[in-house]
Amino acid sequence: MTKLIRPSRRRFLHGTALAGAALATPTFFTRGAWAQDFCNNPTGSTVTLGFNVPQTGPYAEEGKDELRAFELAVQHLNGEGDGGMMATFKPSNLTGNGVLGKKVEFVTGDTQTKSDAARASARRMIEKDKVIMVSGGSSSGVAVAVQSLCQEMGVVFMAGLTHSNDTTGKDKRRYGFRHFFNAYQSGVALGSVLAEAYGKDRRAYHLTADYTWGWTQEESIKNATEAQGWETAQAVRTPLGAGDFSQYLTPVLNSGADVLILNHYGGDMVNSLTQAVQFGMRDKQVNGKQFEIVVPLYSELMAEGAGENVKGIFGTSNWSWQLDNDGSKAFAKSFGQAYGRPPSQAAHTCYVQTLLYANAVETAGTFAPPEVIKALEGFEFDGMGNGPTLYRAEDHQCFKDVLVVKGNDNPTSQFDLLSVYKVVGRDEVTYDPSIFGGELGPYDGGTCAG
Amino acid sequence: MDAILLQILNGLDKGGAYALIALGLTLTFGTLGVVNFAHGALFMLGAFCVVGVQQLLTLAERVRDPSITFFEAYIEQPYLVSWFGDTGAMIIDWVIPISLLLAIPIMLLVGIVMERGLIRFFYKRPHAEQILVTFGLAIVLAEIIKGWFGANPIPVQPPEIVRGSADIAAWFGLDANLSYPWWRLIYLAASLLIIASVFAFLNLTTYGMVVRAGMADRETVQLLGINIQRRFTIVFGLAAVVAGLAGALYTGIQPPNYNIGMEFLVLSFVVVVVGGMGSLPGAVAAGFLLGMLQSFASLNEVKSLLPGIDQVIIYLVAVVVLLTRPRGLMGRKGVMEA
Known part of the structure; x- marks a missing residue:
């Protein structure tokens, strides 16, 4: 169907040499950059x-x-x-x-x-x-x-x-x-507020965005709520950008859980929260208690996208x-x-x-x-x-302090969607750096080429 | 038991969307013999019909927001609300049903223009070239929409009265915990209705009979003095309408973005392949089958046995079907085999 183009040996060598030179070009520049003591030292005005x-x-x-x-x-x-x-x-x-x-x-x-x-x-x-x-x-x-x-x-x-x-x-x-x-601080801040508002006898169901942030937030919120006496019914991972979350939401309805925790953010959050509300989760009674939804990491932009659906929902925020x-x-x-x-x-x-x-x-x-x-x-x-x-x-x-926020029941403007429910002090959310491990690495050694 | 019923409903609901898209795809393939990779883009265009109508209806004037004092904030108040008050607000609330009526002629026109303007030049070309040109068209359409409406998903809400969920258990007097969102039930009903209409059109009308005859043997029909090509153009338009309506209805479930067509395209091809190339009942059956499988694969009991199965089940089934029944579940002999 198609003919293979067979280059001659000479053309092949020629091409390879050119490609090699092109590939090496960034290194020429970085050699120059390295001479300036550090990467991209600004020399102009x-x-x-x-x-x-x-x-x-x-x-x-x-x-x-x-x-x-x-x-x-x-x-x-x-x-x-x-x-x-x-x-x-x-x-x-x-x-x-x-x-x-x-x-x-x-x-x-x-x-x-x-x-x-x-x-x-x-x-x-x-x-x-x-x-x-x-x-x-x-x-x-x-x-x-x-x-x-x-x-x-x-x-x-x-x-x-x-x-x-x-x-x-x-x-x-x-x-x-x-x-x-971070997620750990959200968990500490949110745990006590959730226990106060919804009681200590609760069963939580997590839907979690399947990448580093989702995993650590799920873990942190799980630890914080379990410390308050809550049980974790299920923790389910969902692909980032899933769009339709219905197949993950239907199992929640009959899981015996009475709290849904959405470890989603941005567009995913808008979709999963809107769809959870469409499934009637905010009007349900389970185990004789009102079913609740929690959004551990809140954003105002998310609240705008989700509109009405955020009313009364707890979460945390870095700033408002x-x-x-x-x-x-x-x-x-x-x-x-x-x-x-x-x-x-x-x-x-x-x-x-x-x-x-x-x-x-x-x-x-x-x-x-x-x-x-x-x-x-x-x-x-x-x-x-x-x-x-x-x-x-x-x-x-x-x-610094962490904010626990709540979706406003009666917003006074289109931007007044969340209100600050509690400011949790810096000392309460400070932790020992060694619990998460990791190494910072050296001060020097960057090559400007990576 | 409740959990199973819910998952069946969810499967039907997902399957409805898959079946609708696959139906349109099979229709173009069966009549024109063209593998249309721009079919997902037609779904996306349908969804953006709703977005366009919504933007028209909510054209707004900026009104000073008195609740914010430290800078000049404005609220966007739609002209419809300024002029007609609650009636205006109600029209905006019903944007999806209104758009559906508009989407039918628009998508018919899009389909016919697409067929006359581009696709017809590729009838006698190899399938590989048809795929390349339609895939290119899909990219162009998606980029045009992205340029015009931006890259972000645009929230569209179904009408207020069907925004909540229906207590299905109560309908049947069951003492069960069974409720399902209204709009998803409407989507399922609408997809069944559209599928039934397409089948009725093809099987119960003379026009449809001629089209079917043309699908079976184009040359003989032409020898009888019938302009089968014109009928096929109409059928292509019809396929575009089916895809467009599927997309327009879907906006109530998921805020559309420019890429939503591509997300569904791959899936719809799997559905068509599983159902059998060129088989309309096969496409519909496979759509519902795969929707159902995907829904059940997402059950925690299943996922604890086979982690990640919810994300690969559809492709796994496609592989198994192709290995055991290379023509798909209801595929006809001789299609795509020449």
Whole structure:
């Protein structure tokens, strides 16, 4: 049918040599880069940050909001706009005149909520766009993958929204930092609230997104609720982006469980929650008790997609624009004026991460990653909306208050979907870093090539 | 027992969607002999008919939101609600049923344009080329929708009164714990109705009889002085309508995105292959069979024995069927074997 093209030996050798040269090209560049002491040392009058967010896939809504926050952070760093949290962040070395006098620019990439696409996108930003730092993302699978790439290449990674215990646990890296809270902290915060609200004699049924975040959240919530006396009837894994969850929901109805815990996020969460409500789960009585649904990790964007269905449902959140403190107000105002909507927790954490990185560079007086990392490790700060916060040196996890939130029964506006039910103190959610294991790895050794 | 009944319902409900898509696919294959990889895209276009109508109905003016004080927030208030109050809100609530009426002529037109504009040039070409060109078309259509509506799923709600679930046990006076979402029951009923209509059209009308004759022996029918090609064009349009309606109805179950057609395409081909290439009853039977299998494979009792079976069962069955009955369950001799 088709003819095979047989190249001559000479053409074959010729082609192979060319391909070899092409393949080796990035190494030529990195050799040059290595001569500058560290990867992508900015030599001109500008410095470029890389924002790698999901622009497609189940978490695309969070990605969109993260980008808004990044743009805002860059404006504020360059002294444009009203400055947002620059005014409330303490102690701060930020000047509003770029970072170390260099104007901040940025490039964006699409993680597609897939680990391989996210790595490829981060690599492109590092090799081609010469970014000094990578941030963003809305999936722990992506965060873990990009974090280890950044460690290999010697570029600081300021994680966006990632909630798996593994990100700063068994998969932690010296070059990776997480401001967002984690599943363990959600479990601790939620456990006692659930026991108070729904009693200690409950049987829970978990539906869990089948990847690192889902697994650790399921485990954390299971441990926390079982410590309160709950039983776990079943824990069922569902593929990410399943769309129709009906075949996983029907078995819940006759399982004898009286609580459904949805370890889903973003688009999956909207689908599974909406479908659970369609199955009448919120009007059911089981074991003589009202059937309840719990969403351990809440997002405002998710609440918008799920509409009515979130009313009265408990979950946790890293931050809320309704918090009554100076930092939160300043940020919500600045973001609201720019985009006509309040920021989500995904936006908040990305904004804060960008400012924290810039501040660490100013503190260190250099863009050299080992010095920047040392400035971030053990950094204690306030005024970023979460109260006093510590970037723990042992695992690069931030410790701060955790919010238990509840879907509003009577929202006053389209954005007023969740209300803060309880603020669980930082001491309560602090844990021993050794429980999750993992090694941070060395300060030096990034090759800018990975 | 309740659990089994529920899973049967779930299987029927999933099967309804599979059967509808496979039916349209088999229809084009049986009449025109074309393997149409753009069939999933037709399903997606049907779903986006609803999205388009919803966007038209909810065209909104921006009204200042007084509850937010620290920045200027706006609420989008649809013109329909501003002008007609509750009646307007009710029209928006009924967006899926309204769109269904519009989707029929739109999808018929899309189908006919597709057949006349592209597919007809590929009748005498090898199946591999038909697959390439229709697959390319599917990608183009998906990208157009992505460009226009964005990449994110767009929430569409069924009408308020059928948003909850039906207490089926009470209908039959059973003392059982058996309830199922209204919209999924409607989907099942609608798919049965559409399938029955297609069969009635082909088996009970003269037009359908000629089409069937053409499917059996195109040349003889042409020798009798009948323009069978024109009838086949109409049948292609009909297949597009079936796929489009399946997609439009599905928006009440899952918010559509541009890629939803591709998600269903692979599945629908498996259904057609299991049912037998070119066999309409086979496609329908296989659709329900696979829906049922998928539903039961998701039971925890089954999954604890065979982990992950819920995600591979369909392909496993396809492999077994192809090994034991290479023509599928109800396949005709001589189809795709030349």
